[in-house]
Amino acid sequence: MKRFEHGGRIYDKKISLDFSSNVNPYGMPQGVKDAIIHGINQYHLYPDDDVAKLKKALAAAEGIQEEMLIFGNGASDLIYRLCQSIRPEKSIVLAPTFSEYEKALRSSGSEVEYLELKKENQFAFSYDLMGKLTEEYDMFFLCNPNNPVGNIIEPETLEAIIETCFKNQIFLVLDECFLDFLKEEAVYSGKQFLQKQQYGEGIFLLKAFTKLYGMAGMRLGYGICRNWKVLEQMEWAGPAWNVSAPAQVAGLAALKETVYVKKTRETIEIERKYLEGQLRKLGFTVYPSKVNYLLFQAPAGLETYCLEKEILIRSCENYIGLTSQHYRIAVRLREENNVLIKCFQEFCKEG
Template identity: 30%
Template sequence: MIKHKDHFHGSDLEKIEEIYGIKKEEIVSFSANVNPLGVSPLLKHTLSDQIDAITSYPDREYTSLRRCIAAYCGTETENVIVGNGSTELISLFIQVEHPKKALVIGPTYSEYEREIALGGGTTLYYPLREADDFKLNVEDFLSHLNESIDLLVICNPNNPTSSSIPRSDMRHILDVCKQYDIYVMVDETYVEFADNMAELTAVPLTNYYNNIVILRGTSKFFAAPGLRLGYAVTGNRDLIKSINTRKNPWTINSLAVIAGETMFTDSAYIKETKSLISSERARLCKLFNKNPDFKVYDPSANFVLVRILREDLTSQDLFDRAIRQKMMIRDCSTFPFLDNKYIRLCFMKPEDNDRLIRCLFH
């Protein structure tokens, strides 16, 4: 098990307030990876209009919500499970599958390892290599799979590297996992931000493989982390039945149901988000590529991993510099396989991005 160092999470603004003496409301968080547009106006209007929904229980089956999610993802309603954030679904899935040994492609989100450990399992890591620009070497990776592994966890696009695995490679991985009876959990939290989302998402593979479950949420793309609305897609009906048996009834509240039914059909907001992230991603990467002090790794998500090439500068130095100017970036020295030469930042509104660039390039 890899030891994870303490760090400031994107939601830890209270800690920052205490240590640096800066009001949390004044901090622009480039660390939380949340859509800079904030909650859509349509969603705000709809929720305020339907506040009386909290006077009644939601449908236990969440049929209408699941139908909306299925249409949004391009799958069948029966293939969709909803939960109190994707973290609840990760937990339920781990409880059902109960893996003794899991393989995780890292560096990545630490919650997977925590849940596996809580279930009594052991986590092994397959490290993405800087020499490969943190892109997965599929052939080498496949050679590390064997019958001793019960579960494979893939974040796609990956956090913090922002690298991604195309569906053609994912199919190859699933074929080999099928041979070894390995279940595959794919976290697609950031896939909606990708320019080539149609080539990345593994949802179509759920029609052909019963050893895959795909997790998504509404925290990042729809800027609603407090809503706690997550969902999973799988073609494995036995798995769905097992998870639904373990789930508490009404894990999603009435307002979150209305929010989900609104946001997944909010085409104007979805289009505006994709356009903003796409243009700012291209613009910022171009600026970083011109600066000899930094190296950026080709990002698919709404954030980029940056390597500091200057010997006299560390990730902590840049974190401090930015936070004193009321901007919070992620010091990546806390991730497995990364050191104090890596930072991660998400793409915000152009004026905020310009301010951060001026700060980092100082």
């Protein structure tokens, strides 16, 4: 059976530092923690199945109509519900990319093919790949920034992809769960194309509170779409009360954390560049990233060595197109990053 693995698998290991999971190194904002605790006497009640308060606040923050929003138990919940709703016969995904797209597509009966990103092009989406987005496909999952690489698709290329999908009637799912780590997120987001009448109904934008706000355990994702039929089908495809009361409270509080977000973006940019420089000094191949994680190539055995030091990094061997020498690490705070680099230095000396 094919393995679909993810970072953050800490529960069966003794781990002091987790670099395998790409969440905010500052953890959940204090204001969000306080809001969750403050609402504890309401958690005996069923959550609002309409997610009304959060929907209103988030629509204002995103600058969209409330009707364009749908919420899920994390972004992964929405991926599965979307696939079950549309049930595409044949789909295409990037390789390498987040494995849940393929898993969800296959679970809905779809045939899945790969749009392979080339190592010599640093696993970036190149313009020549556009010709492979043909009318034989019903759905295309595009992760921007891509996971596990962290690279960004330029706005002009993104618009060309959207035009190609529209022309060939391919439903485009844009996963932007990591885009919030960028100060210029609005420039790179597909949200601008949702407002265009000719494209709007063929795009689904996938986002989450998980990464930026350090809320992975709360499970709160959302989608933005102008295809009312698809949104209605997705509501039918999932169970009631799939967004818990604590998650709704946390989401509302998170939207107020503007200072926290600014601080996070500044720190990530500084620390990513620092980590990239340190990895290159060790002779590792580092692929360009704009967000809070780095893909790099190093000798096999690095993950095992780190585990012996109670540090978890993400082996990328199970990603299509990558090998046992490819690893992904989250960008964390300087003190933690230095512990990781010291571990890597010791590995290189002993190797």
